[in-house]
Amino acid sequence: MSSADYAMIPTPIGPFTALVDHEGAVLAAGWTDDAGELRELVHPRLRPDELRRRESLGAVSRVVEKYHAGEVLAIDDITVRQVSGPFLTHAWEVLRKVTPGNPVTYTAFADLSGRPEAVRAAANACARNAAALFVPCHRVLRTDGSLGGFRWGLAVKRWLLDHEAARAN
Structure with a gap:
């Protein structure tokens, strides 16, 4: 059974939620407080069976806060994991x-x-x-x-x- 961690980060434009895999790579993210909605966006090969709520995702949460505070390049170093053709x-x-x-x-x-x-x-x-x-x-x-x-x-x-x-x- 695979699992992913998620956290919701308040932003000036609403709640932002990110799902990360066991290595901390972002699987899905968006301006929602519904982690289940994000889970469905993940490719079936990567889609976690279980979601675990966390208060913070460490670097990912900090980068989301920095981006919304004006450091728009902060997102560049975050690892993302998506698959397709x-x-x-x-x-x-x-x-x-x-x-x-x-x-x-x-x-x-x-x-x-x-x-x-x-x-x-x-x-x-x-x-x-x-x-x-x-x-x-x-x-x-x-x-x-x-x-x-x-x-x-x-x-x-x-x-x-x-x-x-x-x-x-």
């Missing part, structure tokens, strides 16, 4: 390299991922990302500059983009 796995790695304060379009994201014609696949990588914040899919916009979608709501996405833009300048 080669394109999605690569696309998630590419997302982690998009600079805070400089969002890209889905078209540019597809190009950065090495498949410029695969705009829908790039959008799918964002939609299937279980580790929000640590794999910053919020940094991808529609071609016309509008927000597009975000699992945790467009108000959260707007706050994150504004927060990062304010720190980038």
Whole structure:
């Protein structure tokens, strides 16, 4: 039986919960207080059978607090564990390299991922990302500059983009 630890961290935009495996790698994260909802986002090969609530996840909890307090690069060193096919796995790695304060379009994201014609696949990588914040899919916009979608709501996405833009300048 596999298990994962989780903790909820209060943030200016609502509760943020992260699930980590036995090595401390983030399996799923988002602006919710429902760890069960996050568990369902984890790929079946990695999905834990049991969730254990913790007061803190150590470095992961501290980084979430630092990010929301303005240290937008703090998330970069946190290990994330997600699995899928080669394109999605690569696309998630590419997302982690998009600079805070400089969002890209889905078209540019597809190009950065090495498949410029695969705009829908790039959008799918964002939609299937279980580790929000640590794999910053919020940094991808529609071609016309509008927000597009975000699992945790467009108000959260707007706050994150504004927060990062304010720190980038």
